[in-house]
Amino acid sequence: MYDRFVPELAERLAAAGFLSAREEAEQLQRAAGGDERLLASLAGRRLAGEPLAWIVGGAELCGRWVRVEAGVYVPRPHTEALALRAAERLPAGGIAVDVCTGSGAVAAVVADRRPGATVLATDVDERAVACARANGIDARAGDLFGPLPAALRGRVDVVTAVVPYVPTRELRSLQRDTFAFESARAYDGGPDGTAVLRRALAGAAAVLRAGGAALLELGGDQAGLLEPELDRLGFAAASVLSDSDGDVRGIEATLARRGVG
Ligand SMILES: C[S@@+](CC[C@H](N)C(=O)[O-])C[C@H]1O[C@@H](n2cnc3c(N)ncnc32)[C@H](O)[C@@H]1O
Structure with missing residues (x-):
């Protein structure tokens, strides 16, 4: 039966x-x-319509099983390329920061691939922080880079950020069940979706060493919208990360000079 x-x-x-x-x-x-x-x-x-990961207790990212507690954003396959690229950019023994970490999935993939590195993470949601800790991540509660030690300034090799980046007016076109279960705080990026992205970039410029990399998930025309900001903050020309369908999924920007962020 x-x-x-x-x-x-x-x-x-x-x-x-x-x-x-x-x-x-x-x-x-x-x-x-x-x-x-x-x-x-x-x-x-x-x-x-409840997310499968909440029912079965977790999901895989890059083949790594990640615990996902109810209420915590479920890591998505389209984030895998960003996580793998971040691990590639992180030197052995280097320092990585994952802001908006959710379950800690991206941080966990990076930490698994660079066992000697220091990986720190933050999220504004206490449930997410607890979940990331349960996944073995040193996660702290608070806004973006706020909870990190001041001593990290200028020393970080890689910043990853899967921030909320959906333009507010597009929230209603997300999957039918998304907000029956999930929080808009994980998705809402303001009028054009770049409100948190811009703050994350400024924070990344402040903590990265020269030559360090910021990898941000985004979509649509957001890479173009961020270009002046990248330039102003001292990032060299960013490369766009696309998926196998050719859709823009993120940017990878290297900090050329320190001092503005
Ligand atoms: C789209 S989810 C990404 C989670 C995770 N990085 C992943 O890919 O599975 C965005 C996360 O950002 C968190 N968040 C939203 N605003 C934040 C802020 N200002 N500072 C820190 N975390 C924030 C939310 O709580 C949520 O966990």
Whole structure:
């Protein structure tokens, strides 16, 4: 009976519009650990639109299992390239800072790939900070770079920032269930989506050493909107990170000169 439940559940999920229905059914089955009633309850939660990661307890980023507590932003596959690139830019024994860390997923991927490095993270949401700590990250609560020790100024090699960057007017076009469960604080980037991005760039310019890199997730025309800011803050020409569909997913900017941020 339990085994039969999975194909049936996969069909129900597919009919409800879930794209990876089979895989999701299998994850729910594993999470239920053979308990048929529990599986039915987990399936009900998923069909009601609750994020899968909250139901099964986590998600993978770059093949790394990350615990994701209820209420915490679920790491997305389109962030993987940024996390991997950040690890590449981080020297052995270097220092990385991940602001807006959420579950700590990006920080965890970077830390796994650079075991000798120091990786610090921040998030304004206490639930996210607790979750990131449970994932082994030295995470601190507060606004962007605010909770970091002053002694880091000018010494950081890599800053990663998956900040809220959705323009406010576009929030309503996000997936139907997003705000039934998730907080707008993880998404809302102000009128053109760059309000937090701009503050993150200024903060990055203040903590990075010359030659250090800021990797920011963004979308649409935001890379262009940030160009004057990048220039003013002393970043060299930024390269755009695109996904396999050619969509802009982020920027990687190297600090050429210190002193403005
Ligand atoms: C889009 S999520 C990204 C989470 C994580 N980096 C990831 O990729 O899975 C944005 C996160 O930024 C946090 N946040 C929003 N505003 C912030 C601020 N001013 N300072 C620090 N964190 C902030 C939210 O609580 C949320 O966890």
